[in-house]
Amino acid sequence: MQTRAMLTLDDVRTMAQAAEAEAHHQHWAVTIAVVDDGGHLLWLQRLDGAPPISAHIASAKARTAAVGRRESSLYEESINQGRTAFLSAPTLDGMLEGGVPILVDGHCIGAVGVSGVKSTQDVQIARAAIAALPRL
Numbered sequence: 001m002q003t004r005a006m007l008t009l010d011d012v013r014t015m016a017q018a019a020e021a022e023a024h025h026q027h028w029a030v031t032i033a034v035v036d037d038g039g040h041l042l043w044l045q046r047l048d049g050a051p052p053i054s055a056h057i058a059s060a061k062a063r064t065a066a067v068g069r070r071e072s073s074l075y076e077e078s079i080n081q082g083r084t085a086f087l088s089a090p091t092l093d094g095m096l097e098g099g100v101p102i103l104v105d106g107h108c109i110g111a112v113g114v115s116g117v118k119s120t121q122d123v124q125i126a127r128a129a130i131a132a133l134p135r136l
Contacts, residue, residue, distance in 0.1 A: 005104040007036055011133055012043045015112060018132030022125045023047055023114075030116030030125060031058040037109050039063035039091070047116075054115040060094025061122075062113025065101045067091055069108045072099030073119070098122030102130050 012034050019032040029049030034042045039062070046055050064072045075095035079086050086095060097119035102110045112129045114122035 004107055005109050005135070007034075007042065007102070007110045009042075014132050014134075015129035016043050016045055019112065019114065019125050019129035020045065020047065022128035026117075026121070026124075028117045028121060028125070030114050030122065031055045032125065032129065033058040033062040033113040034129070035059070035062040035066045035111050035113070037066055039066045039111075042110070050116045057094065057096065057115035058098070058113040058122075060113065061096060061099030061115060062094070062111045063099075064092045064094040065099030065111035065113065066108060069101055071097070071101065071123075072113070073097035073123070098126065100126040100130060102133070104135065 015034055023030050029047050031046040031050045031054040033044050036042055041059055061072045072094055075086050076097055098115055099111055099113040101108045112126040114125045
């Protein structure tokens with residue numbers, strides 16, 4: 001039997017606090033979503049001023065990164081380069097930059113998705129969240 005790392009509620013809170021701190025530091029109004037390895041929502045936080053649609057987009061980006069086991073931007077890049085077949089992929093509805101998987105020893109244990117500012121800025125916040133985890 002194999003054992004693996006998994007996110008705890010404390011881990012999720014730590015990431016959410018770090019993401020919120022980065023967003024506030026940059027004066028960015030975003031939504032932050034954290035999901036487990038199956039793409040199930042563990043945390044959703046829409047900061048003041050973030051548009052309502054960002055809650056849907058952040059969750060979708062996180063889910064796509066988790067179940068795809070890769071950054072959501074890779075799907076966006078493939079589609080933009082002509083691989084439009086990805087548009088029909090089941091359960092991948094957040095194929096935009098801003099979803100980052102959480103990897104431990106090469107295994108995906110979840111993902112962070114952010115929406116509300118430029119996609120590179122969304123990624124900056126997601127990476128700040130993941131970097132706050134002590135064991136990574």
